[in-house]
Amino acid sequence: VTDGNRRYWLMKSEPETFSYDDLENAPGKTTHWNSIRNFKARNFLRDDIKPGDGVLFYHSNADPPGIAGIAEVVRGGYPDHTAFDPNDEYYDPKSSKDNPLWYMVDIRAVRPLERFLSLDELRTIKGLEGMSLLKKGNRLSVQPVTAEEWETVLATAKQKR
DNA sequence: GCCAACGTTGGC
DNA sequence: GCCAACGTTGGC
DSSP: OOOTTOOEEEEEEOTTTSOHHHHHHSGGGEEEEOOOOOHHHHHIIIIIOOTTOEEEEEEOSSSSOEEEEEEEEEEEEEEOGGGGOTTSTTOOTTOOSSSOOOEEEEEEEEEEEEEEEEHHHHTTOTTOTTOGGGSTTOOOSEEEEOHHHHHHHHHHHHSOO
16 A cells, blocks of 8 residues: 555564564454554554554563564454453443444554664664654553654664674 | 653542 | 553563
């Protein structure tokens, strides 16, 4: 998908819970991006993330943290059903099928980066100075990435360190 | 395991 | 609607 409206995102996952390899090995290389319980992230999921958008798959709480691979959005925002299930860890009684509070998207693995880009290295890359991931105190698990940042990340992964 | 950052909750 | 308390994130 190469239409001009394509957007780019960075999504964080703890690899112990769900790594980029897990996405590659999932049925159809696809998974729900579920259980996000933060309003800013929710708004991105519900309103802005569309099929065809590019995703940088980031390993957080990892050793080392960094970007492992590329994924693609295959389904835009729809209600997060884990919020409806009283037995689910992320159950939220404020969310109902009639009036869903939380949303999720589906993403599919595209390919691993040629090489893993650690957070340490990302901080040194020219052109990524403004990346929200690198800003102090940033905790958003879904963040927009500019087209320039996307291209820079992909190009850097192709270069030897 | 620590703790800074910051989002959310709830009393007032 | 303020803001203190609390909980979570996530790098280190």
